[in-house]
Amino acid sequence: MSTKAQKIKSETPRKFAVQHRNRCRLCGRPRAYYRKFGVCRICFRNLASRGLIPGVKKASW
Numbered sequence: 397m398s399t400k401a402q403k404i405k406s407e408t409p410r411k412f413a414v415q416h417r418n419r420c421r422l423c424g425r426p427r428a429y430y431r432k433f434g435v436c437r438i439c440f441r442n443l444a445s446r447g448l449i450p451g452v453k454k455a456s457w
Contacts, residue, residue: 399424 403424418429420436428437444452
């Protein structure tokens with residue numbers, strides 16, 4: 397199934413709550429989704445490295 401079709405399918409209301417799949421707001425990726433930020437791990441890393449997510453910085457110790 398294409399990405400566009402998956403996005404449309406995920407937006408339609410589901411009969412059961414179990415069928416709901418969280419997706420990244422930017423790219424539509426269904427896996428490795430961070431609820432707190434609403435994006436996947438890849439988009440989160442890109443946004444954090446550019447400093448677009450307040451309070452998030454790269455760890456160094």
